[in-house]
Amino acid sequence: MKIVITGANRGLGYELTAEAAQRGHEIIAGIRSENPDGKLLDLINRFPGQIEAVELDVCREETVDRLANSLTAKGQSVDAIINNAGILLGRGVSIEELQMEDVAQSFEINLFGPMRIIKHLLPLMPSGSSRAVINISSEAGSLSNAYGGDYPYAISKTAINMFSKQLKKYVKGREIRVFALHPGWIKTDMGGDKAPGDPVESATGIMDILEMKKEIDPDHFFINYKGEPMPI
Incomplete structure (x- = not known):
């Protein structure tokens, strides 16, 4: 299986890349720089021929278009896409103190980014x-569990849920599965040290879902990493 993973150089993206490689998949690891370094580079060396790091900045559509053109030129297809790249800004900031630039940037990365990826790679x-x-x-x-805070992050995630639902309808005739997935509150740069969840466990669950090892009601689109439905 050829899997495109955005934000693959750290946090959940890195763990997803590692888990996918261990399972024998081929990964296109999207990163914002031209050259991989650090633990992602070590991972690439551990699994030669399985992981290709590519410049894929979800805010720069030309990098997404370049990847699509490259794959097309090689006659290659994509079996799965994990839109993982994301940002958390304005945490705990009241609406009165909210910087609208944080809202705009959150939508740029958390919603428009995945939309750019799907626009170019879905074909x-x-x-x-x-x-x-x-x-x-x-x-x-979740709309039903709105807690009145983290406005940039929460609202952009509600939006990606809507996009996921729309995309699920759009590709229904092609039988492609589409999920908006809650990975849990996990210990990453974004989640922080106080997070109770393990990103490795989350990555394992997500890969099980990708490999159809979990039975999921076809009507469900918003799920957690265990394949359980989330309140919309």
């Missing part, structure tokens, strides 16, 4: 139930 995905799009969302995006 390269064959039909069939083994194919999937997973948009990393959050419980913060």
Whole structure:
């Protein structure tokens, strides 16, 4: 399976890349720089021929278009997309003190980014139930459980849930699975040290979903990393 993962150099993106490589998949690891370094470079060396790091800045559509053109020129398709790149700004800031630039940037990365990826890479995905799009969302995006805070992050995640639902409808005839997925509150740069969840456990669950090892009601689109439905 060829999997595109955005934000692959750290946090959940890195753990997803590592888990996918260990399972024998081929990964296109999207990063914002031209050259991988640090632990991602070490991972690439551990799994030669399985991980290709590419410049893929979800805020710069030309980098997404370049990847699509490169894959097309090689006659390659994409089996799965994990839109993982995200940002958390304005945490705990009241509406009175909110910087609208934080809202705009959150939408730029958390919503427009995945939309750019799908715009250019969906045409390269064959039909069939083994194919999937997973948009990393959050419980913060639940309308029914809105908690009145983290406005940039929460509202952008509600928006990615809507986009996921629309995309699920759009590709229904092609049997491609689409999920907005809550990975849990996990210990990453974004989640912080106080987070109770393990990103490795989350990555394992997400890969199980990708490999269809979990039975999920086809009507559900907003789920957690265990495959359980989330309140919309």
